[in-house]
Structure formats: C-alpha cells, structure tokens
Amino acid sequence: MTTRLLKLLPWLALAAIIFATVSPIRLRPHDFASVDIDRAGAFAVMALLFVVAYPRRWVACAILLILGAGGIELLQFLSPTRHAHLDDAMVKAAGAAFGCLLGLALNRTVTRYRQPAVA
Numbered sequence: 001m002t003t004r005l006l007k008l009l010p011w012l013a014l015a016a017i018i019f020a021t022v023s024p025i026r027l028r029p030h031d032f033a034s035v036d037i038d039r040a041g042a043f044a045v046m047a048l049l050f051v052v053a054y055p056r057r058w059v060a061c062a063i064l065l066i067l068g069a070g071g072i073e074l075l076q077f078l079s080p081t082r083h084a085h086l087d088d089a090m091v092k093a094a095g096a097a098f099g100c101l102l103g104l105a106l107n108r109t110v111t112r113y114r115q116p117a118v119a
Contacts, residue, residue: 010049040095051103
C-alpha cells in the first residue's frame with residue numbers, strides 16, 4: 001500500500017502542475033510566495049517525489065523532469081489566456097534539478113540507515 005501511494009503522489013503532483021500551467025489564469029492557485037518561488041517549489045516537490053518513488057531511475061527522472069519543464073511551459077500555447085516564457089521554463093527546470101538532488105540525498109540517507117552496521 002505504501003509503495004503504491006509513493007508512486008501515485010508524483011503523478012498527482014505532475015497532473016496538478018500541468019493543470020495549473022495550462023488552465024486559464026483565473027483558475028491558477030494563488031499563495032503568499034512570489035511566482036518564481038511558487039514555480040520552482042512546485043517542480044522541486046514533484047521532482048523529489050519522483051526520485052523517492054523511483055530511486056533506481058533518478059537519472060532518467062532528472063533528465064525527463066528538467067526537459068519536461070520546458071515542455072510543460074510550451075503547453076501554455078494551448079491556452080489563449082496564458083503565454084510561455086523561457087525564463088519561466090528555466091525557473092521550473094532549476095526547481096526540478098534541486099528537487100532531484102534532494103531526492104537523491106534523501107534516498108542515500110535512508111539506504112544508509114537501513115543497512116546493518118558492519119562490525
């Protein structure tokens with residue numbers, strides 16, 4: 001059950017990000033953070049979730065999420081009220097890279113504590 005939930009969470013995060021990116025601007029969630037922090041944070045959390053859910057495929061996750069940041073930004077061309085920008089894609093890619101590094105560090109820390117101590 002835990003493994004299924006762990007693998008479901010990153011996909012739900014991706015769906016939420018795609019919805020927030022493509023939906024009309026009035027449907028976009030608003031919070032207290034600046035737009036760039038919001039974008040980077042969302043991609044960092046999503047990337048962290050993907051790397052934790054798929055620890056053996058962290059390199060593929062990193063590549064796909066960093067490149068996917070640009071692809072998701074390009075999806076804004078499908079909405080007449082949104083517009084894609086290279087600097088927005090770069091912020092999202094940086095957030096994804098940071099999240100992947102955090103996920104990698106977390107996976108290595110957890111693995112280290114799971115292994116029995118060698119005497």
